[in-house]
Amino acid sequence: MAVRKVSAAHIASLAPREDFPILAQTIRGVPLVFLDSAASSQKPHEVIDAMSRYYETSHANVHRGAYFLSEQASASYENARITIAKFIHARSAKEIIYTRNTTEGLNLIAQTWGLQNIHSGDVILLTEMEHHSNIVPWQMLAQRSGAKLVYTPVTDEGRLDIEAYYRLVCEHAPKLISFSLMSNVLGVIPPAKEMIAAAHSAGAVVLCDGAQFTAHYPTDVRDLDCDFLAFSGHKMLGPTGIGVLYGKRALLEEMPPFLGGGDMIHEVHLQSFSTAELPWKFEAGTPAIAEVIGLEAAILYLQRLQMTRVAEHDHAITKYALNRLSELPWAHVIGPASAEDRGAAISFTIDGLHPHDAATLLDRDGIAVRAGHHCAQPLMERFNIPATARASGYVYTTSNEIDALIESLKKAHAVF
Amino acid sequence: MAVRKVSAAHIASLAPREDFPILAQTIRGVPLVFLDSAASSQKPHEVIDAMSRYYETSHANVHRGAYFLSEQASASYENARITIAKFIHARSAKEIIYTRNTTEGLNLIAQTWGLQNIHSGDVILLTEMEHHSNIVPWQMLAQRSGAKLVYTPVTDEGRLDIEAYYRLVCEHAPKLISFSLMSNVLGVIPPAKEMIAAAHSAGAVVLCDGAQFTAHYPTDVRDLDCDFLAFSGHKMLGPTGIGVLYGKRALLEEMPPFLGGGDMIHEVHLQSFSTAELPWKFEAGTPAIAEVIGLEAAILYLQRLQMTRVAEHDHAITKYALNRLSELPWAHVIGPASAEDRGAAISFTIDGLHPHDAATLLDRDGIAVRAGHHCAQPLMERFNIPATARASGYVYTTSNEIDALIESLKKAHAVF
């Protein structure tokens, strides 16, 4: 592979780096270069402060109180739902269900809609590039229901095999199709809108895993026309402990409840209960109130940055990083080499250097990348590799940080 | 009812009130008197700051990273588990599973141990004083499994009918017994240790709802010998979005997983998976990392106060409040009139004044109490009342605040 010269100019961070207190840290005496945003992003002051302020001035349990604090907390909790609904262009805030994370959202669908609608012999169509969170819940459902799991393959280039997808949709007429809007390993962004349209023609219900996508791209569930979408706050500048499940209202109305308990009920008698209206029907027990408020702050922050500019920035960083990695003949990107239709998660292997050793050596230079199977063991098997290293940037990432990564990789490679 | 003179001396707060920023607030121009801790407690600076500091200095996703921040975050996340295990005297940190709240913990047992072990015709024994979160999951399980729900009645005094409990245990030999260690409505603390011993002799597995209890009393799961215990961080000075499920290791080992996804797996292939070791087997997806750290800070704070002193303080407040309420001939406590074996949740009704109106009128004086069914509709039916008002204190509560409650109640009663 020829060594190309990189011509791209310096890329500054999109978000002011001083907004992110953690980025001022030094790690083992060197400045932190955080390139593990695909696992979890860092948080701006505004998000951290929104939660502290909430606890300092207006915490109380929601929904059940007729006093000032509780009414305030309830209003914040419900206003955030509207902010989130608008952020993904949902039709109504009733379509927004708070969860702990993407994983819980996917499991919720498997254990409610899935148990109700998936029967023995039915096909659930996934893809080979899914995260464990979009595989294991369906294996559990398949065990219970007798459904069959079919997977759309990934090409050697590291893209979804779209021809195969259309074929599998026709061949199996799956009851449910679930796939990630952006792979956390390959970075790939499949043509979701077309895939969803095809799925609907074949009568399938479509669930999208937005864990990676919603952090980086404008998301429009009405335009996509997906039936469900799950994502996590912590990957998009928000706090841990909060995620979102979007669902089309008509589907949500028909679904049985998920967890039972306080807040999700209308009436309870000793031997029977009736469920609350949407969205509360799916929110049992005291919710993650502060975290909802933190997530709203994160979304307002992203909206001020503008999601189209976030997408542009992350694309520029991705392109720059792919270019620079291509200078290293002993480094091999797992996933498309071009930045087209792929996001800011770049996995690679290094000749003679196990990803885990690479991560440890990079860490000595203050550079945080992830090494492992990235919760995508089937994809590792597909590429016949035990693991990859993965560098993933976000709104605070600069091209200087990519340069630091490349230099450190060179050093690490020289050791081995 | 004769008006008794209260002789008790002034009771100061146990925790320094300045530790709780929200308590310095005024509501509608008057100082906040927060008497809704049974719904959710307020948080000391230390808890709020522990979480901010985490986000500002050491956030990264746990378990999967070989770099500094992730190792730090993972260590904090797992060290907190040890703190929690010691707090409730678990044998091992492996017996501590992080959940969102009590409700999720109870549902987890219903949907894993329950689905596996409860079959058609089996009896689940609950009590009439349970919170919806300890009723609805069992109704859902009963629907699926064909199990029968039986309830231990509550006496007119507002205590659990213990004779009836022993009888029901013998008569039905329940597979599972689940009850609250402290009623959030009646305040009652049933003789759990004896109840659990009897349950075990009859072959039942026992789940305890510790949502109220663990906040106020030293908790020793080894002494109690309960099989499972669920509780919530937000009721014990900790953040929202985090709860704990304790389980005896041998039981947890045998249980099928709850939610599927990242972190709870050992290996995943396209058509099968194996589960991770305890406790991670039950923790799917990115957990509530900051919230775990906040909960640990809360527990350390409580341990510095000492749980025996917390119990004493709350007992003194309860006794004082019961005494003062007994001065009001038109106020009727629902639950024992004596403070013996009852905690700091005091429900009452007022002649001619609906609880909801009472709460609104108290709120005008800055006093936060809860009004409603307190997620215990069957208990309301038992007492043939639509709702109660409930005042509940905690470590920051003073007898002056109870005095303010009484004065405001008198004013409210005079309006009607």
Added chain:
Amino acid sequence: MAIDDLYREYILEHYRSPHNKGDLLQPDKYAAYSNPLCGDRIQMGVQFQDGKVADVRFNGNGCAISQAAASILTDMMLGKTPEELRQISRDDILEMIGPDIGPARQKCALLSLDVLRKGILGEPEAEDEELD
């Protein structure tokens, strides 16, 4: 002492001596709803004559706000056609109850209107405004 804008004499009067409280033996329409938040429950029976409300009675237990609102609403209903009943808006009720009402108590104030709309008039669950 007017303790505040909400619990003023007008509301307390309706609460203490509610109008149209009781049960109709043979209502043309009957419905009941409850507010799980506070346990309020309102049932309502309506008799029509010549296409107009000839009699209406409500019953149930509840807070002063929900009882007064039911009393006020049933007064408003008398003599109205179903078409006119449909015109009674949330704001009409909230205006009568008082401006100073928090969101939790609004539900109490609007419970009887819910019974009228969904139960008596059979209107479908209100679709929320679509978000832009």
Added chain:
Amino acid sequence: MAIDDLYREYILEHYRSPHNKGDLLQPDKYAAYSNPLCGDRIQMGVQFQDGKVADVRFNGNGCAISQAAASILTDMMLGKTPEELRQISRDDILEMIGPDIGPARQKCALLSLDVLRKGILGEPEAEDEELD
């Protein structure tokens, strides 16, 4: 340049030219474990003669730490009785690998010891120390 204490020449040597790597055709004992975190997998076969380890081979893919640790451990195993094998401790391995090893990488270092203990020696899953 000694880039750091962990990846020093001693470890890299064991990684580049591991001792006892390969497969035994007819092992008396055989076991395999994987570390799901990094995808490391170690399999190990052991032949005993006169109650002592006469031959041992490991195989598998993995990071330098896990491979070097397996190489070092298998060296230590040669000539030992099962009783003596049981004496090899986590600390023995960690000391050989280096002091500067973070918790995530400890798992890599200890993977082959896991195979020995649980797989070859059949020790039960270590009960954790009871908390006080």
